[in-house]
Amino acid sequence: MKSVVMLLASAAALLTVPTALPAQNAPQADTVDPSLPTQLPRTAIPHHYAVTVIPHIQQLTFDGSVAIDLEVVKPTSTLVLNAADMTFSSATLDPAAGGAPLPGRTTVDNAAETATIAFPAMLAPGAYRLQLAYSGKINTQANGLFALDYKTKEGADGRSLFTQFEAADARRFVPSWDEPDYKATWDLTARVPENLMAVSNLPAISSQPIGGGLKEVRFRTTPTMSSYLLFFAAGDFDRVTKSSAGREVGIVVSRGNGRYAGTALGDEAQILPYYNEYFGTPYPLPKLDNVAGPGQSLFFSAMENWGAIFTFEHSLLDDPAITSEAERHRIFGTEAHEMAHQWFGDLVTMGWWDDLWLNEGFASWMANKTTQHFHPDWGADVDHVGARENAMGLDSFATTHPIIQHVRTVEQANQAFDSITYRKGESVIAMLEGFAGPDTWRRGIQAYMRRHAYQNTRTADLWAAVEGAGATGLTTVANDFTMQPGVPMISAGPARCVGGRTVVTLSQGQFSNDRRAEAAKAPLRWHVPVRASAGGAVTQVITQGPTTPLIADGCGPLLINAGQTGYYRTLYTPTEAEALRAAFAALGPVDQYGVMQDSLALSQAGYQPMARPLELLSAVAPTANGKIVERALLDWTGLYDDLRDDEASRSAIAARVRAYGARLQAIGLTPREGEAPVDALLRPTLITELGRVGDPAVIAEANRLFAAWLNDRSAIPGSLKSAWLGVVARNATPETWNALHAAARATSGHVERANLYELLSSSANEALARQALELAISPEPGKTISASMISTVARAHPELAIDFVLAHLSEVNPLVDLSGRSRFVAGLVSDSGNEALIPRLQAYGNATFTPENRKPIESAVSRIRWSATNLGRIRRETAAWLKAHPLSSPDVPARSRRGERG
Numbered sequence: 001m002k003s004v005v006m007l008l009a010s011a012a013a014l015l016t017v018p019t020a021l022p023a024q025n026a027p028q029a030d031t032v033d034p035s036l037p038t039q040l041p042r043t044a045i046p047h048h049y050a051v052t053v054i055p056h057i058q059q060l061t062f063d064g065s066v067a068i069d070l071e072v073v074k075p076t077s078t079l080v081l082n083a084a085d086m087t088f089s090s091a092t093l094d095p096a097a098g099g100a101p102l103p104g105r106t107t108v109d110n111a112a113e114t115a116t117i118a119f120p121a122m123l124a125p126g127a128y129r130l131q132l133a134y135s136g137k138i139n140t141q142a143n144g145l146f147a148l149d150y151k152t153k154e155g156a157d158g159r160s161l162f163t164q165f166e167a168a169d170a171r172r173f174v175p176s177w178d179e180p181d182y183k184a185t186w187d188l189t190a191r192v193p194e195n196l197m198a199v200s201n202l203p204a205i206s207s208q209p210i211g212g213g214l215k216e217v218r219f220r221t222t223p224t225m226s227s228y229l230l231f232f233a234a235g236d237f238d239r240v241t242k243s244s245a246g247r248e249v250g251i252v253v254s255r256g257n258g259r260y261a262g263t264a265l266g267d268e269a270q271i272l273p274y275y276n277e278y279f280g281t282p283y284p285l286p287k288l289d290n291v292a293g294p295g296q297s298l299f300f301s302a303m304e305n306w307g308a309i310f311t312f313e314h315s316l317l318d319d320p321a322i323t324s325e326a327e328r329h330r331i332f333g334t335e336a337h338e339m340a341h342q343w344f345g346d347l348v349t350m351g352w353w354d355d356l357w358l359n360e361g362f363a364s365w366m367a368n369k370t371t372q373h374f375h376p377d378w379g380a381d382v383d384h385v386g387a388r389e390n391a392m393g394l395d396s397f398a399t400t401h402p403i404i405q406h407v408r409t410v411e412q413a414n415q416a417f418d419s420i421t422y423r424k425g426e427s428v429i430a431m432l433e434g435f436a437g438p439d440t441w442r443r444g445i446q447a448y449m450r451r452h453a454y455q456n457t458r459t460a461d462l463w464a465a466v467e468g469a470g471a472t473g474l475t476t477v478a479n480d481f482t483m484q485p486g487v488p489m490i491s492a493g494p495a496r497c498v499g500g501r502t503v504v505t506l507s508q509g510q511f512s513n514d515r516r517a518e519a520a521k522a523p524l525r526w527h528v529p530v531r532a533s534a535g536g537a538v539t540q541v542i543t544q545g546p547t548t549p550l551i552a553d554g555c556g557p558l559l560i561n562a563g564q565t566g567y568y569r570t571l572y573t574p575t576e577a578e579a580l581r582a583a584f585a586a587l588g589p590v591d592q593y594g595v596m597q598d599s600l601a602l603s604q605a606g607y608q609p610m611a612r613p614l615e616l617l618s619a620v621a622p623t624a625n626g627k628i629v630e631r632a633l634l635d636w637t638g639l640y641d642d643l644r645d646d647e648a649s650r651s652a653i654a655a656r657v658r659a660y661g662a663r664l665q666a667i668g669l670t671p672r673e674g675e676a677p678v679d680a681l682l683r684p685t686l687i688t689e690l691g692r693v694g695d696p697a698v699i700a701e702a703n704r705l706f707a708a709w710l711n712d713r714s715a716i717p718g719s720l721k722s723a724w725l726g727v728v729a730r731n732a733t734p735e736t737w738n739a740l741h742a743a744a745r746a747t748s749g750h751v752e753r754a755n756l757y758e759l760l761s762s763s764a765n766e767a768l769a770r771q772a773l774e775l776a777i778s779p780e781p782g783k784t785i786s787a788s789m790i791s792t793v794a795r796a797h798p799e800l801a802i803d804f805v806l807a808h809l810s811e812v813n814p815l816v817d818l819s820g821r822s823r824f825v826a827g828l829v830s831d832s833g834n835e836a837l838i839p840r841l842q843a844y845g846n847a848t849f850t851p852e853n854r855k856p857i858e859s860a861v862s863r864i865r866w867s868a869t870n871l872g873r874i875r876r877e878t879a880a881w882l883k884a885h886p887l888s889s890p891d892v893p894a895r896s897r898r899g900e901r902g
């Protein structure tokens with residue numbers, strides 16, 4: 001092991017019972033929020049945990065013991081802490097002041113996930129050490145301590161252990177005050193087989209053989225931190241390291257995979273000094289590892305454990321034989337996100353899950369900002385607008401929620417990890433940074449870090465820091481967007497040209513997919529910072545009340561939300577919309593993307609005819625910016641899927657998609673040295689979408705490559721494997737499906753194996769989809785691949801997938817991680833538009849979840865209803881427009897003839 005460092009000072013701390021708590025670590029008893037029923041009674045506060053874990057790796061169980069130094073703050077005869085799936089063998093309490101140890105009697109409440117330890121006498125306020133011995137389970141999905149099985153390089157069966165504790169699963173590993181505001185210091189000791197490497201948040205201080213083929217590894221004491229950030233892993237690992245900003249950064253992988261860790265290690269070393277500077281508080285731990293897990297989850301891809309990030313292999317390892325350009329970007333983005341959490345989340349932590357967005361919105365925004373900083377040619381600025389669209393997709397339904405929401409249950413905390421928390425959070429932060437100005441914003445963030453390091457906060461603390469740095473008025477805007485749900489709609493026009501300036505009235509309303517009439521009658525109100533241009537400099541106004549005048553320099557086409565940092569939709573009058581369409585090619589990619597998506601969403605919701613976005617889509621030339629071509633392709637093929645029963649319209653759309661074949665010809669079928677990253681990103685999308693609409697040349701090439709690949713796995717460039725095989729898999733015959741299945745069985749690397757099993761699940765053929773479902777619940781794919789196979793089947797066959805899952809619930813449930821279960825079934829059918837599925841989904845929800853935990857079911861039901869109500873209109877209008885606008889040439893859409901370029 002490379003990380004064994006002798007540090008006797010902190011080893012000594014293990015043996016000391018603290019007599020008083022440092023003031024900044026002590027949550028105040030009077031801050032208890034009685035409306036949080038899962039909160040523990042604040043009769044005692046933990047200060048330090050010394051945990052010992054002895055995993056029984058083959059039996060999938062573990063033994064544990066913990067000594068918790070705590071402070072009783074109110075006289076009590078019981079201590080209540082969190083514990084789940086555990087049995088206790090002993091409990092004693094030692095008063096720090098001396099005296100006989102008190103025996104405790106432990107009872108477990110499985111529903112509340114608590115253990116209550118009763119003592120024979122009242123405990124006076126003061127310091128104590130609670131010692132517990134217990135045993136627990138090693139899970140096979142990512143909750144608590146869990147095992148991932150894999151094939152070693154030699155083809156043998158390997159098993160590694162990891163932990164995943166957020167939101168509330170540390171209690172499956174150690175009995176604890178498992179809530180984010182009970183921060184404490186942690187010592188971890190693990191007894192593991194001598195040939196395994198053990199990893200935790202801090203480096204080890206000692207590693208000693210203890211007989212029986214085992215060793216005892218003790219880790220250095222952590223800083224004061226929340227229980228959900230504790231981490232432990234043990235396995236046959238390699239660790240590659242680099243020095244960066246005076247710290248050791250490392251990637252921990254299954255033995256032999258170190259050669260795939262170079263990209264991630266380089267990214268990590270590059271990002272650390274940038275963050276030290278941005279946050280103004282240097283990273284406080286001596287090392288930062290990122291530990292690769294050979295498995296996956298539908299719920300998350302990485303976790304920000306302090307000093308020991310965990311990431312599934314698909315988002316960390318770069319294997320040129322299978323990794324695509326998009327996946328390489330995802331590795332950077334995931335690391336940037338998890339590393340931002342080392343400050344936003346780990347050093348300063350939300351007090352309760354209500355403010356989860358402080359962690360996730362911020363880390364998502366920071367990751368995008370960092371990607372734009374280091375990789376300006378990756379198109380991350382356009383992706384940022386995509387994140388906004390993703391959030392608005394959820395936020396336009398009545399079942400949405402405010403960014404800051406009241407979380408009452410563990411299940412609600414798990415459900416809070418959604419697009420509103422991540423993507424709306426990210427979008428609103430970008431808007432607020434724009435409002436404050438980047439320098440003021442950053443000074444505010446630095447003050448916030450300094451002021452609240454090692455503590456817990458609420459959202460208001462962040463606004464106070466940024467306002468304190470000079471962003472006067474920010475809190476008003478911020479509160480409107482974080483404390484109420486939904487999407488503002490700014491209606492603009494008509495515009496008048498007065499003395500070389502554009503004069504226009506902005507009217508504010510609320511955009512809604514499923515309650516348009518109600519939102520029009522009584523819209524919510526926001527203070528919206530609106531940036532606009534009309535050919536001159538960008539002007540900013542804050543809308544207040546129903547109408548706001550805007551005067552912009554120049555008399556060119558009016559663009560509202562210039563730069564797309566605003567979280568709102570813009571509805572133009574027909575004249576303004578037409579002027580913007582005519583000027584579309586002159587807009588930058590970020591504005592092109594935003595204008596297109598705004599227009600499509602407004603039309604789909606019924607605020608304007610479908611003709612408007614179709615005009616914009618047809619204005620995207622094959623030569624446009626790669627991100628814009630990609631968006632246009634996905635929008636066209638989305639409509640292609642919507643029009644599944646209308647062959648004439650489908651062939652009209654197919655012709656428009658095929659016109660982009662010219663771009664594929666121009667950039668070539670195989671990656672080129674030194675090509676623009678957005679071209680490298682676009683190539684697999686072109687292949688996939690051309691394949692989707694049955695482009696004969698792409699299908700023939702896919703079949704040719706597939707035949708060659710069956711004999712030689714290097715016959716397809718690594719970055720295009722998923723794309724080319726995806727075309728074959730979608731159109732699979734029983735013969736090709738069987739060949740793909742044989743290839744999947746013969747593959748040992750987790751990521752490639754998972755890709756192949758997912759491809760087996762993507763067939764348009766119903767009989768083959770059924771076969772994939774049977775395969776998913778068989779032992780063959782391995783425990784963490786099955787859930788994504790079922791989700792993949794559901795994309796083309798939602799009815800088949802949900803019926804299969806409901807008929808096999810007892811087999812399917814163990815294949816989905818606990819924290820993602822409430823979303824799993826809902827997610828299978830939310831895009832189906834089939835109202836017949838609603839009663840089935842509701843019956844499942846009613847039987848499985850208490851009413852307060854049914855949000856994902858309600859949300860899926862509202863999406864299905866909306867599609868069922870609106871798809872007819874969308875199809876009719878689209879079909880009519882397509883009929884009226886036949887392509888005038890087989891190669892180039894009519895609009896792009898005018899020489900427009902992106």
Ligand SMILES: [Zn+2]
Nearest residue numbers: 341359360363
């Ligand atoms: Zn995160």
